[in-house]
Amino acid sequence: MAKEEGNISLGDFTRRQFRDGNSGLPALIQDIGGVAKRIADEAGRAALDGKLGAEGRVNVQGEEVQKMDQYANEIFINALRTGGHCAGLVSEETEQAVIFNDEANNNSGYVVLIDPIDGSENIDLNMSIGSIFSVYPRVSGRGKPAKPEDFLQPGANLVVAGYIIYSTSTMLVYATGAGVNGFTLDRSANDFFLTHPQIRIPPRGRYYSFDNSYYNRVDPGLKRYVDFCMSVKDNKNGPYSNRYYGCLVADMHRNLLKGGIYFYSQVEGKPNGKLRLCYECNPMAFIAEAAGGAATNGKKRILELSPAHIHQRSPFFVGSREMMEELMDALA
Numbered sequence: 001m002a003k004e005e006g007n008i009s010l011g012d013f014t015r016r017q018f019r020d021g022n023s024g025l026p027a028l029i030q031d032i033g034g035v036a037k038r039i040a041d042e043a044g045r046a047a048l049d050g051k052l053g054a055e056g057r058v059n060v061q062g063e064e065v066q067k068m069d070q071y072a073n074e075i076f077i078n079a080l081r082t083g084g085h086c087a088g089l090v091s092e093e094t095e096q097a098v099i100f101n102d103e104a105n106n107n108s109g110y111v112v113l114i115d116p117i118d119g120s121e122n123i124d125l126n127m128s129i130g131s132i133f134s135v136y137p138r139v140s141g142r143g144k145p146a147k148p149e150d151f152l153q154p155g156a157n158l159v160v161a162g163y164i165i166y167s168t169s170t171m172l173v174y175a176t177g178a179g180v181n182g183f184t185l186d187r188s189a190n191d192f193f194l195t196h197p198q199i200r201i202p203p204r205g206r207y208y209s210f211d212n213s214y215y216n217r218v219d220p221g222l223k224r225y226v227d228f229c230m231s232v233k234d235n236k237n238g239p240y241s242n243r244y245y246g247c248l249v250a251d252m253h254r255n256l257l258k259g260g261i262y263f264y265s266q267v268e269g270k271p272n273g274k275l276r277l278c279y280e281c282n283p284m285a286f287i288a289e290a291a292g293g294a295a296t297n298g299k300k301r302i303l304e305l306s307p308a309h310i311h312q313r314s315p316f317f318v319g320s321r322e323m324m325e326e327l328m329d330a331l332a
Contacts, residue, residue: 010172010183010192017178024085024108025135025160031083032112032133032162033172033183033192038079039072039116039131040170040185043123051123068123069093072116072131081105086112087138087146090310092279097310101145109142110135110159111150113279113310118163119247128167130249134283135160151310155282155303162283163249173199173253175290180256196257201293204322205259207243209251217267225330240323248275252284252318256291261319261327265298272313277305281316294324298331 010033014026042051051067073093080086084104090097090113100106115132122129137159140147155161162174170185172192182196208229215226229240243260245251251262266273275281285295285302295302295318305314317327 008194010194013181013183013194017176024110027083028080028085028108028110028112028135029160029174031079031085032164035072035075035079036131036164036170036172036192037185037190038075039164040166042071042075043068043129043166065093066117066120066123068129069117069120073114076114076116076131080112084108086110086135087142087150088112089114090151090279091116092276092311097146097148097151099145106144106146107142109138111138111146112136113151113283115276115279118249118280119245122245122247128165128245128247128250130166130247130253131164132249132280132283133160133162133164134158134279134286151278152307154306155277155286158282158286158303161286163252163287165249165253167250171196171253173256173287175287177290180287180291199256199291201256201288201291201320202259203292203320205255205261205320206241207255207258207260208240208323209244209255209260209262210242211244211264212242214265214267217269218265219331221331222263222265225327228326228330248280248284252287255319256287256293259320259323261317261323263315263317263319263327265315265317270313273315275313275316277302277307277312277314278310281314281318284316284318288318292321293319294321295319296324296328 011030014029018025073091081100085108087105087108088097088099088111092115113134118130136153138150140150164172171182173182180199183192184195185192264273264275281302288295297315
């Protein structure tokens with residue numbers, strides 16, 4: 001990391017990047033950075049503050065809600081409502097969109113979609129977790145409350161997408177049409193600073209991320225690709241290694257920096273896979289493409305899909321471009 005890069009704060013960077021008429025975006029990204037700091041602190045104290053384990057209910061997805069899931073969701077909602085820079089929010093943890101119906105937020109040109117805690121079951125094990133966020137321009141007019149169509153847009157309409165990874169350090173990575181940049185939290189300064197400028201995913205990596213317990217429940221084409229990953233001889237490092245973390249953010253972050261491929265396909269009992277199109281697949285696909293990678297549902301580019309509802313699921317394949325080409329050959 002060059003010293004001059006480390007001296008650029010998240011706020012300074014966004015103000016420079018969006019100085020041409022997008023005055024709301026720097027403040028909105030700063031609001032998300034503030035949420036990330038709070039979640040990082042709370043995740044670090046989860047065991048001490050009694051926030052480990054399940055809350056005792058299931059969410060709209062039919063998944064058991066962890067205590068940190070709910071806490072992080074409330075932090076996002078309260079912070080973005082108070083910030084006044086987005087008209088509403090969709091979350092994995094809420095059945096319907098949360099509309100911020102007040103003067104400041106109604107005048108915003110953006111809505112936000114989030115997965116407040118990705119990989120929340122890792123918290124009890126002291127392993128990496130993440131948050132995923134995406135920012136869309138409103139298609140409804142400013143000055144009035146957001147409408148459902150603001151949240152049901154293809155990923156190609158995104159203006160910003162990113163994730164936060166909480167691990168040995170806390171990093172905020174976000175993408176725009178101008179590329180992908182990563183910022184590391186300096187706890188002594190309580191601010192994020194640019195440490196990973198213009199991230200580019202290598203065209204080929206050493207890793208594939210797949211839950212092997214599903215091997216006998218996936219389509220023959222995907223079995224062929226998994227077999228290929230374990231036996232490929234044209235890669236100078238030999239067969240690809242399986243690295244599956246149980247946290248999309250962690251797997252995506254590793255593959256983004258080192259090269260690799262991640263996939264969660266349709267399986268028996270899950271015809272549309274597990275991941276949600278609007279707030280998991282779309283932002284990660286946007287990041288991958290901005291970094292030179294690719295993302296598909298196995299048949300079509302993810303960012304071209306038009307969601308029918310906010311919690312819609314989709315098969316998801318994302319990663320290094322050459323590995324994605326190998327995958328598509330196997331699926332075909």
